[in-house]
Amino acid sequence: MFGLSEIAVILIVVIVVLGAKRLPELTRSAGKSARILKAEAKAMKKADTAADGQVKEGKVVEGRVVDADTASPDDRTGWPPPRH
Template identity: 80%
Template sequence: MFGLSEIAIILIVVILIFGAKKLPDLARSMGKSARILKSEARAMKTEPTPSANDAPTSGTGTPRVIQATPGEATSPRPTTQPDTDAPQR
């Protein structure tokens, strides 16, 4: 796919762009991102998928409550979200 000379040129360009001091941090963050991606992909494979019989019916159950984050709170009470799954009358 890539020869030794192409990989060397790519490494030189990366060193020139990011600088030698930032390369360890860049590699560390890329490694963390790759680990997170792998763990999420593994979790998606092991997670059971809901079947059509397990799907909740609209109109049953409790209404969803939206909690505001501390910086966004305009009133001390949580507000309920309208049920968008229910048919319009």
């Protein structure tokens, strides 16, 4: 997609546009964002692991296909709406 030379040109343009005064602020902001992202990813990974160290599995819910014309009123969930 992008080669090294294209990325270098983009970085030079960003430095010129933003100026040298805003560059440290921009890098600090990027660093904070990266730390927050890393901490959130670690928290999500920790939440997916059970207390005994095993990874929690998702709950499987079995469904069934119901024909709207032949289903009893108890089987209907309201979607799709009944045909009139």
